[in-house]
Amino acid sequence: NAGVTQTPKFRVLKTGQSMTLLCAQDMNHEYMYWYRQDPGMGLRLIHYSVGEGTTAKGEVPDGYNVSRLKKQNFLLGLESAAPSQTSVYFCASSYGLAEFSYEQYFGPGTRLTVT
Amino acid sequence: DAKTTQPPSMDCAEGRAANLPCNHSTISGNEYVYWYRQIHSQGPQYIIHGLKNNETNEMASLIITEDRKSSTLILPHATLRDTAVYYCIVRIRGGSEKLVFGKGTKLTVNP
Numbered sequence: 001n002a003g004v005t006q007t008p009k010f011r012v013l014k015t016g017q018s019m020t021l022l023c024a025q026d027m028n029h030e031y032m033y034w035y036r037q038d039p040g041m042g043l044r045l046i047h048y049s050v051g052e053g054t055t056a057k058g059e060v061p062d063g064y065n066v067s068r069l070k071k072q073n074f075l076l077g078l079e080s081a082a083p084s085q086t087s088v089y090f091c092a093s094s095y096g097l098a099e100f101s102y103e104q105y106f107g108p109g110t111r112l113t114v115t
Numbered sequence: 116d117a118k119t120t121q122p123p124s125m126d127c128a129e130g131r132a133a134n135l136p137c138n139h140s141t142i143s144g145n146e147y148v149y150w151y152r153q154i155h156s157q158g159p160q161y162i163i164h165g166l167k168n169n170e171t172n173e174m175a176s177l178i179i180t181e182d183r184k185s186s187t188l189i190l191p192h193a194t195l196r197d198t199a200v201y202y203c204i205v206r207i208r209g210g211s212e213k214l215v216f217g218k219g220t221k222l223t224v225n226p
Contacts, residue, residue, distance in 0.1 A: 004158075035216075042202065042216030043159065059215075090158050104151075104214060106158025 002026055004107035006091050012113045013081045021076040021110050023091030030096030032074035033058070033104065034066060036087040043090060049074055050096060081114045088112070119203045124221045127197075133190040135220050137203030140184045146207050148179060149214070150188045152199040159202065159216075162188065193224045 007022040023032065030051050035043040035058075045058030049068040063085060065077045074093075078085060088111050092104040120138040127133040139148065150162040163170055163177045165186070170177045176189040190197055202219040 033214075040218070042218050043214070044216070045214070088156075092158070103161040104159075106160070108158055109156070 004091055004093055004105050006089075006107040006110050008110060009108070010111045012115065013078075014115055015082060017081050018077070018079050019081065019112075020078075021089055021091075021112075023074045023076070023093075023107060024072055025074075025091075025093040025105070026072065027093065027105065028071070029093035029105070030071075031094045032068065033092045033094075034064070034074065034076045035090045035092065036060065036085075037090060037109075038087050046076065046089075081112075083114045086112060086114045119205055119217055121201075121203050121217065121220045123218065124223070126223050126225060127190075127193045129195060129224050129226050130192055133193040133197065133222055133224070135188040135190075135201050135203075135222060136185065137188070138185045139203070139205045142183050142205050143207075146205050148177065148183075148186050149204045149206065150175070150177065151202045151204065151214075151216075152197075153202070153219070154196075154199040162201075193222075195224050195226065198222060198224045 004025045033048040034046040037043045044060050046064050047058050047066040049055045052071040055066045067075045088109045090109050091107040094104045147164050147166050149164040151159040153159045163172055163175050165177045165179055179186045200219040200221050202216050204214050
């Protein structure tokens with residue numbers, strides 16, 4: 001049981017390049033999330049999904065797109081990277097049912113630098 | 116979701132209890148108090164949550180005041196591995212389960 005995994009762990013992009021971050025979970029969770037964390041700050045929600053085929057905007061969605069084609073995977077895309085998107089990106093998942101939904105499980109993070 | 120206020124940093128001696136306070140004076144009746152922590156560079160980790168009763172698990176205890184306007188997370192015997200940023204989050208349980216993270220409290224456990 002790997003929990004929540006993220007690919008890649010590190011990436012350096014040039015301004016204007018695109019990339020996709022992959023999040024995978026093997027806990028059969030309904031809900032999945034993408035957060036970003038800037039230095040000295042708490043996490044901020046980018047997008048989230050409450051089930052396969054559904055996505056919704058979080059607090060800071062601009063410049064990002066997401067897809068949830070399979071229940072176990074949640075992809076975060078940057079179409080045209082900007083230096084302001086330099087950050088650590090965390091994926092998380094949770095059951096989504098009231099009784100079991102209090103805990104979010106987080107991945108190890110992806111460190112992205114945009115030059 | 117209600118806003119929370121935490122001290123930016125605290126120190127604790129190894130082996131002693133660490134008491135981390137959180138103010139949430141605007142909490143509503145159906146909002147829970149959650150605690151997560153983030154050890155350096157890692158993803159946040161769930162610790163405990165509660166509504167109005169005190170709660171205890173293998174990691175920590177959560178004490179919520181009777182008026183629910185504040186709470187305290189207690190690590191009974193802090194170790195060096197407990198050095199982390201601790202986040203107090205208040206939110207309604209259910210729905211999209213979104214968490215709103217503040218800046219948290221940086222707890223340093225000293226040998």
